[in-house]
Amino acid sequence: MAEELLAKHDPKLDYVVKYNHDSPNPRELPTPVEMKRVARPLRHIHHVPVKSLIFYSKRHAPQFSYETKIKTPIPKDMISVQVGFVGLNPVDLKIFNSYRSHMNYEVGLGREYYGTILEVGSNLKDTWNVGDEVCGTFWHPNLGKGTCESTILVDPSVDVVLPKPVNITAQQSASTFYCLGAAFNILDKLEKADKLNQDSNILINGASTMTGIFALQLLKFHYRILNKIVLVCSTSGMNFIKSNLPELSDELLFIDYAATSGKIYKPLSDLVASNELVEYDNDSGNFVTQPFGQGSFNLVLDFIGGYDIIGHSSAILSKDATYITTVGDYKSNYKKDTFNSWGSPSSNMRKLFGKALWSFDYRIFYFDPNFKLALNEWPQTCHELVAGGIIKFIPVDRVFDWKDHQKAFAHLKTGRVHGKVVLKVEKF
Template sequence: MTFTSDTFTYKAYTYTSSTSGVRLDDITIKLEKQRDGTYNVPADKILVKIHAAALNPVDVKLYNLSIWPLNYLLGKRGLGEDYSGKIVAIGDKAQLSTAFKEGDLVSGFSTSFVPNGTFAEYILVDPSKNADGQLTHAPKNLSLTDASSWPEVYGTVRIMTVGVDLKDKKFLVLGGGSSIGRSLIQYLRLEGAKEIYATASPRSAAVVKELGAKGTIDYTKGSILNPALELVSNGEPFDIIYDCVGSNDLFPKIEYLFPKTGGRYATIVGDAGFLKLSISSLLSTLTSVKRSLLSSYNYLPYTYKLHLGITGLDWIEGGRQLIEEGKLKPFIDSYYKFSEFDKAFDHLKTGKVSGKIILKVEED
């Protein structure tokens, strides 16, 4: 890509607060003058022209949390973590330190704390490990549009499972029909799980079983506690419970679900997977934090882990390999044009999504 000045401007969806709404805005990045008088991205950066980006529930949560004084402290922000696209410019240092080159098709993950997000025409990436995020070549067996669907999901699965012995264990996955739940079930099966059970709606139960769950609990019928207790009535407790959606149903009798000594409960959302900000959702978050602290000091008879964010682990190459080998299948709920962001975001807010919502920044 040829640049003719020391700045480059593109369009991105941004917001300043949850009351001001999301708007399409101009984003300008600074370029560096080269020895030959031309301009390029900073030496350690890569510029990707985004082809597609995937929406995640965390996008709604961060948007809803943008209230005073947080919105005042953070200022204008972007949305989006997952993306796919083509490298259109690469700095000298980045070209030497990575295997990427201009023209490569890539899948990437950008943390929620990078200001401009991925619902944009371009993204400037720092390819160093665990910096802005992670970048890999797009899986060869996915379209470039669908190549945006998997990084955040797989990264979350790896953060939840890293360092945990999964082989020959009995699992309960809360939210088996969610994007992360589906990916987690596939990963647990690959890692040699003995038995996997999951909560799921009647609509997604068949898919969840095809992916590796031995049985499902219909959460639409009410509390999942009694059905979960029935699954351990034969004397075989759950070794690990993974919560992908947010639930506190099990805690009144959770000691009956785990072995007398041990057991692990890991969640990515706490007790409530809220998409709307409320007093009850904030209180449930505080309860999760309290439970996590008690666990860290061994005051609970089981281990409780609250995983917030995807940091401290290099995971993206492993995910690409599993997808290319056909061992990990991403699921797509729907596609929207770049101009239809509001419709896509409203669909995400309903919480009734089976797979990823894809924003097509460029048409195929």
């Protein structure tokens, strides 16, 4: 049949047979054709980007890094904290000075902090909540980690993390627990060793340092020391303490180290021998005599260093006195001092042999604020002392934006800081 139709040369049948095409023709495209962008599907972010202030050696200024990333979800026993303020300490300068050659890894700055919790590990949800304001210490000097980061991972079993006391500012909370912890641990050990009681006769060398200011408040407001406490500091330090702790004015005696030409032992030995202190009163322009009557010192807290008091200990210290130093025989030099450096040979001898060679007990105090070593529960105690108003004065010297970190460290290096230097960390 098909052959007969093809023989008639019907064009229509010829087309059907040849192509067997029975579908309709395609529709024409509308004109003009418009191309539209389609949004990509949202992707889950598996990390939190972090901006860090780091350095590689003391020969290169600190700089910002963006290499750190915090994986999410965070480990079940940790919390992540968005840092708001960082308190700087002299130990930060010592750590910086310790890296004399260029390292192949970043070293962080900052040992204490204030911030807000961003994420809570699954095992800690009964203890902490997102949004909690917290503060504490972050002690990892040998692991290259610091608090000068936009976000840090905190392990509460290792790092000290405390709720921010409601009666102090965020800047103060970033400035408290490293130095207060050091001062409390010194005095707590002395009390437990029967070296500290209400009748102790105490000398503080470097009283206007942050640790000295906290030690003074602990001695008077917590341990209730009855005797007058003798403070060695500058004239500006004396005025600073008097103006901010006026309730202690009649319980303190001040010796201006600058007026002694580096020979602190002279006014101290005269004080012990004569049982009175003669000093110049700037307000009246007259010399004023203040009674002492407490004799030789049985406890010295040294936050400055130097050999002057030790070299004349027989005229200043009582038999069986205790001398605690956080520095050693060498005076602090923030431009050169290094972290974990050895003291002088004489200080090491005193530390090793003690009363076998000298009549007084000499101790070098090293503070490691890791929570896992806090057998005396000092973080909770110090938090209670601050929240309860026992610690009345937490000085903040200056607050710098962390882009001005070079100015902040330069200011800290002067050694003439009254209170804590604080960095304000930007949100990132």
